[in-house]
Amino acid sequence: MSTQQPLIFSEIDEPGLNTIDVYRRRGGYGERLRKALTMPPEALVEELKASGLRGRGGAGFSMGMKASFMPKGTMDKYLVCNADESEPGTFKDRELMQKIPHLLIEGMIIAAYAAGANRAFIFIRGEYVQQADILDAALVEAYDAGLLGENILGTSFGLSLAVHRGAGAYICGEETGLLDSLEGKRGNPRLKPPFPANQGLYQGPTLINNVETLATVPLIVEMGGAEYAKIGAEGSTGTKLISISGNVQRPGNYEIELGMSSRDIIYGLAGGPDEGREIKLWFPGGSSSPVLTADDLDLPYDFNTLAKAGSMLGSGAIIVVDDTNSVVDVCLWLAEFYRHESCGKCTPCREGTNWTVKMLERIQSGLATPMDLDIMASVQEQIIGNCLCVLGDAMAMPVGSMVAKFRDEFEAHIEAARAANELVPGDEPAPELALLQGAVA
Amino acid sequence: MPDVKRFSHGSRVPGWDEKVDLSKDPQEIPDPATTPVPAELRAEIEHHIAKYPDRRSAAIPALAAAQELHGWCSPEAFVQVACVMRLTPAYLIAVASFYDMLDTTPAGHKRVYVCTNISCSLRGGRKLLGELQDAVGDDPDVQVRGFECLGACDIAPMASINGIFVGPIESGEVAELAQQVRDGADPLPAKQLLKRPSADPHANSKAYETAGTDFATTEAEIDRPAPGGSPLPAEPSSFGTPMGHEDPEDTP
Numbered sequence: 001m002s003t004q005q006p007l008i009f010s011e012i013d014e015p016g017l018n019t020i021d022v023y024r025r026r027g028g029y030g031e032r033l034r035k036a037l038t039m040p041p042e043a044l045v046e047e048l049k050a051s052g053l054r055g056r057g058g059a060g061f062s063m064g065m066k067a068s069f070m071p072k073g074t075m076d077k078y079l080v081c082n083a084d085e086s087e088p089g090t091f092k093d094r095e096l097m098q099k100i101p102h103l104l105i106e107g108m109i110i111a112a113y114a115a116g117a118n119r120a121f122i123f124i125r126g127e128y129v130q131q132a133d134i135l136d137a138a139l140v141e142a143y144d145a146g147l148l149g150e151n152i153l154g155t156s157f158g159l160s161l162a163v164h165r166g167a168g169a170y171i172c173g174e175e176t177g178l179l180d181s182l183e184g185k186r187g188n189p190r191l192k193p194p195f196p197a198n199q200g201l202y203q204g205p206t207l208i209n210n211v212e213t214l215a216t217v218p219l220i221v222e223m224g225g226a227e228y229a230k231i232g233a234e235g236s237t238g239t240k241l242i243s244i245s246g247n248v249q250r251p252g253n254y255e256i257e258l259g260m261s262s263r264d265i266i267y268g269l270a271g272g273p274d275e276g277r278e279i280k281l282w283f284p285g286g287s288s289s290p291v292l293t294a295d296d297l298d299l300p301y302d303f304n305t306l307a308k309a310g311s312m313l314g315s316g317a318i319i320v321v322d323d324t325n326s327v328v329d330v331c332l333w334l335a336e337f338y339r340h341e342s343c344g345k346c347t348p349c350r351e352g353t354n355w356t357v358k359m360l361e362r363i364q365s366g367l368a369t370p371m372d373l374d375i376m377a378s379v380q381e382q383i384i385g386n387c388l389c390v391l392g393d394a395m396a397m398p399v400g401s402m403v404a405k406f407r408d409e410f411e412a413h414i415e416a417a418r419a420a421n422e423l424v425p426g427d428e429p430a431p432e433l434a435l436l437q438g439a440v441a
Numbered sequence: 442m443p444d445v446k447r448f449s450h451g452s453r454v455p456g457w458d459e460k461v462d463l464s465k466d467p468q469e470i471p472d473p474a475t476t477p478v479p480a481e482l483r484a485e486i487e488h489h490i491a492k493y494p495d496r497r498s499a500a501i502p503a504l505a506a507a508q509e510l511h512g513w514c515s516p517e518a519f520v521q522v523a524c525v526m527r528l529t530p531a532y533l534i535a536v537a538s539f540y541d542m543l544d545t546t547p548a549g550h551k552r553v554y555v556c557t558n559i560s561c562s563l564r565g566g567r568k569l570l571g572e573l574q575d576a577v578g579d580d581p582d583v584q585v586r587g588f589e590c591l592g593a594c595d596i597a598p599m600a601s602i603n604g605i606f607v608g609p610i611e612s613g614e615v616a617e618l619a620q621q622v623r624d625g626a627d628p629l630p631a632k633q634l635l636k637r638p639s640a641d642p643h644a645n646s647k648a649y650e651t652a653g654t655d656f657a658t659t660e661a662e663i664d665r666p667a668p669g670g671s672p673l674p675a676e677p678s679s680f681g682t683p684m685g686h687e688d689p690e691d692t693p
Binding site: 005006009010011012013014076085086087088089090091093094095098099119125126127128129130162164165166167168169170181182183184185186187202243244245246247250251252253254255269283287317319321325329330333334337340341343 | 492493494495496497498499500501502504505535536539540541542543554557558559560562563564588589590591592593594595596597601603604605606634635638639640641642643644645646
């Protein structure tokens with residue numbers, strides 16, 4: 001197991017760490033912030049590029065590159081922190097904002113300076129009421145200390161920062177859906193390009209980053225980009241907060257060095273499934289990532305390895321499903337979520353998620369034929385890549401991977417459930433069943 | 442196969458067979474002179490509007506505030522928010538209907554969301570939802586509903602009671618929780634998320650509990666500037682002059 005000490009979660013449970021006093025005593029808002037604000041913004045962006053920091057929200061895009069796309073000039077620019085953590089299985093940002101909110105605020109000050117933004121928003125999901133209250137209190141402290149507002153630390157740089165609470169919609173975690181929601185509209189994703197770096201919030205250049213990404217920025221400034229890049233694996237530098245949940249004995253957030261073995265994470269840190277059970281499948285990066293099986297447990301946990309294995313690191317949320325669960329149930333729960341959360345703007349996603357749920361319900365209740373599996377797989381293919389955002393893909397990829405990897409189990413379930421529906425002589429057939437039998441005959 | 446609920450006219454869409462009334466005016470922004478808005482609600486909405494460059498951005502926080510006051514986003518609530526925000530009620534209805542936490546039909550103002558996503562379902566979230574709905578019964582003040590991932594899979598199965606995250610909830614605790622919800626009491630205080638320490642064994646050395654370490658600095662030892670003074674000690678010279686304060690004669 002790696003010897004890397006936690007960076008973000010270091011002494012995370014210290015009492016009062018959510019207050020500015022304790023945070024400052026630990027070096028927060030200190031020399032590293034002063035150092036960042038006296039560097040030229042371009043040098044800061046270079047430092048971020050050198051660190052190799054990849055976005056922690058799901059897409060894994062280089063943070064430094066993203067910041068460098070911001071145009072130069074004196075127009076209104078914005079920084080938005082994506083704290084709409086809705087990916088099923090993900091809860092790392094929640095703990096971060098709740099326990100060390102000032103690290104996020106400090107990261108946002110530095111990132112806004114690097115991007116040339118003078119206005120910033122934290123878009124937090126509406127369900128996180130307590131965390132938003134903590135952030136609001138932290139903002140007041142930061143304003144009172146002169147760390148936000150005009151002339152931060154005596155420089156000419158000023159930043160206004162506000163917390164914006166959402167009201168419950170998964171799609172608002174998609175960056176352009178988030179921007180529409182922040183503008184007070186329905187959270188429908190926009191066509192890209194133009195990308196937010198050119199036309200984002202209020203049509204101004206906008207840098208959008210995840211909570212964990214922004215919270216890592218002060219640590220990179222302190223260590224230096226090159227030093228940070230020494231942690232982790234090639235192409236996946238640094239430490240990562242991962243959320244482990246599902247059938248494990250010790251669910252929770254852990255900070256790991258990227259490149260750690262998946263087995264060490266699931267069995268070593270989280271204790272694996274309960275005694276006597278085996279892992280059937282696991283999602284390596286939230287419910288949107290294609291599933292992996294027990295055979296893949298020795299893969300190093302980093303962006304590139306998981307991508308090569310046909311899945312993705314995503315938001316770093318591992319969901320473990322053990323062998324007492326039916327893959328049909330898991331697949332249906334998953335598809336129901338995406339059907340509910342599809343915003344309805346693009347037809348392949350709106351209809352595809354709906355029909356996938358309907359077909360899975362037929363499979364579950366024994367009204368399906370094995371042919372339905374092929375139809376369902378073809379629906380998934382027609383969703384992928386055909387919508388403005390990746391919500392539909394986020395259902396299609398895991399459903400497709402489950403059908404591909406557990407086809408035997410799906411077929412066995414179809415047969416077993418159909419046999420269970422067979423008529424006892426004398427009973428009236430259920431109307432749906434009679435319809436189906438009529439169609440088959 | 443689930444039953445599809447339909448209206449008597451055969452469609453699932455309400456009022457689809459109603460004729461368009463072309464003599465009706467387009468919806469207008471409510472007139473402040475004739476629309477009474479509670480002063481507190483007005484102040485809160487104006488506070489939110491001030492946070493953004495565009496007032497429309499305040500739509501969601503304003504609707505949430507109105508919902509807090511009225512219990513749900515009632516037609517009256519929409520008119521009041523529209524009046525303060527200078528928007529049409531229709532715009533706000535369109536926005537509110539998109540979001541799960543804004544109720545556009547009458548619903549109990551004590552909101553219990555039970556997570557039914559994968560991680561919670563694997564640990565009995567759907568069973569918990571049924572048990573909690575049965576235990577609460579027909580209380581018009583309380584709404585218990587299944588909700589998509591609430592971002593607390595570490596305490597699965599869990600529920601959000603008016604924004605307070607509680608879990609893991611055992612079957613034996615459901616009756617107690619239901620009573621606390623009805624009474625408006627603090628829900629299962631020992632199981633609240635905010636009291637839960639980090640799961641990561643490497644995160645905490647507990648050094649802050651030991652005297653004589655960096656972490657154990659007492660409140661009195663913190664070097665804090667006097668009130669009203671500079672927020673931070675003077676800047677160290679090694680970092681040079683802050684941006685915007687360069688001496689123009691120094692630049693070549």
